[in-house]
Amino acid sequence: MRGLAHALAPVVRLGSAGLTEAVASETARALGDHELIKVKAPGGDRAARDELFAELARRTGSALVHRIGNVAVLYRPRAEPPGLVIPDR
Template identity: 35%
Template sequence: MLSGKQKRFLRGLGHSLKPVILVGKGEVDEGLIAETGEALAFHELIKVKVLESCLMEKTEVAQAIAVACGAEVAQILGRTILLYKQSKERKIELPR
């Protein structure tokens, strides 16, 4: 579980990132979860964009992906979700 300080730190890092994953009509399926897991393993911090064609609510999408990938939701802003998952080779050092 991320603390408030850690979430603020991650939001600062995520500000300049471009969305890596797009969620549309297909919604959250196995392929999307696998792709998100790979992206998280490589980058640790990614943005997910929920398109208007997606029938699910953004909070439902965020929770479904986070639970399936074992990630933490750092932020939901508009239709953009910021996800964090620590990889084996740490690239981001979180504050305590």
């Protein structure tokens, strides 16, 4: 999944207000559209970013696939129609 996300641009950007209900709602909508998305947070304390990404994943019912720097990759499978096809290794 990390490989599939590599070429993606962040579709959700968190601002200085942090994790608001609007950001969680927009992230849930983006996951419904794309299944696999990147989220970008402002720089700063690493532990705070980790907590923020974990809380966003919890609120949206998604899995935190990967985090590097201030960018996280979230995945939430779509029930119908299935969208993301994970290639065999």
